[in-house]
Amino acid sequence: MKIKTITCHNVYNFGASLQAYALMTYLTSQGHQVEIIDYMPDYIRKNLSLWAIGPKWNRNIFIKCAFYCYVIPIRIMQSKSRKKFDKYTRKYLHLTQRYNSFQELLNNPPEADIYFCGSDQIWNTQIKNGLDPAFYRDFAPMKATRASYAASFSISQIPKEHESFVKSQINKLNYISVRENSGLKILYNLGIKKGVHVVDPVFLLSSNQWMQLATLPIYNNYILVYDQENNATIKKIALYLSKKSGKKIVAFKDLYPRTYADYQERYAGPTEFIGLIAKADIVITNSFHCSAFSIIMNRQFYVVPRTHQKVNSRMENLLSSLEIRNRFITSIEDINNATEINYNKVTPLIESIKEQSYKYISNVLASQSNS
Numbered sequence: 001m002k003i004k005t006i007t008c009h010n011v012y013n014f015g016a017s018l019q020a021y022a023l024m025t026y027l028t029s030q031g032h033q034v035e036i037i038d039y040m041p042d043y044i045r046k047n048l049s050l051w052a053i054g055p056k057w058n059r060n061i062f063i064k065c066a067f068y069c070y071v072i073p074i075r076i077m078q079s080k081s082r083k084k085f086d087k088y089t090r091k092y093l094h095l096t097q098r099y100n101s102f103q104e105l106l107n108n109p110p111e112a113d114i115y116f117c118g119s120d121q122i123w124n125t126q127i128k129n130g131l132d133p134a135f136y137r138d139f140a141p142m143k144a145t146r147a148s149y150a151a152s153f154s155i156s157q158i159p160k161e162h163e164s165f166v167k168s169q170i171n172k173l174n175y176i177s178v179r180e181n182s183g184l185k186i187l188y189n190l191g192i193k194k195g196v197h198v199v200d201p202v203f204l205l206s207s208n209q210w211m212q213l214a215t216l217p218i219y220n221n222y223i224l225v226y227d228q229e230n231n232a233t234i235k236k237i238a239l240y241l242s243k244k245s246g247k248k249i250v251a252f253k254d255l256y257p258r259t260y261a262d263y264q265e266r267y268a269g270p271t272e273f274i275g276l277i278a279k280a281d282i283v284i285t286n287s288f289h290c291s292a293f294s295i296i297m298n299r300q301f302y303v304v305p306r307t308h309q310k311v312n313s314r315m316e317n318l319l320s321s322l323e324i325r326n327r328f329i330t331s332i333e334d335i336n337n338a339t340e341i342n343y344n345k346v347t348p349l350i351e352s353i354k355e356q357s358y359k360y361i362s363n364v365l366a367s368q369s370n371s
Helices: 014-029 042-047 061-077 079-092 102-107 160-170 181-189 207-211 232-245 270-279 288-296 313-321 332-337 343-369
Strands: 002-006 033-039 095-099 114-117 145-148 176-178 195-197 222-226 248-252 263-265 282-285 300-303
Touching: 002 014, 014 033, 014 079, 014 270, 014 288, 079 270, 114 343, 145 343, 176 181, 181 195, 181 313, 195 343, 207 270, 207 288, 222 232, 222 270, 232 248, 232 282, 232 332, 248 270, 270 288, 282 288, 288 300, 288 313
Parallel strands: 002 033, 002 114, 033 095, 114 145, 145 176, 176 195, 222 248, 222 282, 248 263, 282 300
Antiparallel strands: none
16 A cells, blocks of 8 residues: 655654654555655744744844854754765655645645654644644545554643644544553543554664664763753763763763763764664663663663753653653652663563554554455
């Protein structure tokens, strides 16, 4: 069968790139022709621009100038990393033609028997893709099967003003699955009771499959830091663990310098991301997908809550479902109280959720096989 998926696949983000590959690869392994819809509306494309600026920094000319003076040189340096993402996309992601708007998708939808929307934060109404009908499959022909896979709201509650839109869009799907248990609660509150909880697509592939993509680092015996917001708690914890263990700190560098790290990874792409997690002794992060890959690679890791964007429910749900909620920490005291992760107990739990996920996908695929 022909299958098309739609997700945020090309936004220069490790998790976005890898989850898109994972769902595509798993569906392909089931014997189907799978492509990712290359959807790049203006609001995504503009955010990737060299001159992109958020409302926080666009209040007056002085703040705007200060922002650009700091950010533009860094973004120019990041072009080397973006080239790695572009190479990864060309090599590993099978894409349709480019669609620049929802209207283009409506006028000429890519042909498929089944359409999957997901995964990642496609239904997060705090950002524009959560209010875009494209990410709810509203362009798909009625004769085709419409399904979500591990779609994430990333928040614990839909704002009242968006409830009607979200409910009407999701109700058009034949099959509904979400990534977090909190997502099931949102669906229930919207009066939608046919949702299923499944794992993020990255869990559909084994650690061995991911290692085939990995670019391994030159470092050994290190603490890995992946911090998406320059979090002071992460810095404090990394320095504490480094002093306690004698291990060096390796940190991903983005807009913020990680001057406390012994080594800064400035130009990592998706394959380097996998390799750095796979070889780390300890991982400290506030990223969902860094947490997910730490689990896949059986790493000891700590998750620190995000403060700038309130998207912690997805990480809390993941840890709670695997009975390792104590890895969600806010202080050094929490580290001392956290027991080591016993993967002999965690692995059966994740395998159980994976089986439910495989079954859900099989049911979606059977909908067309039996028609």
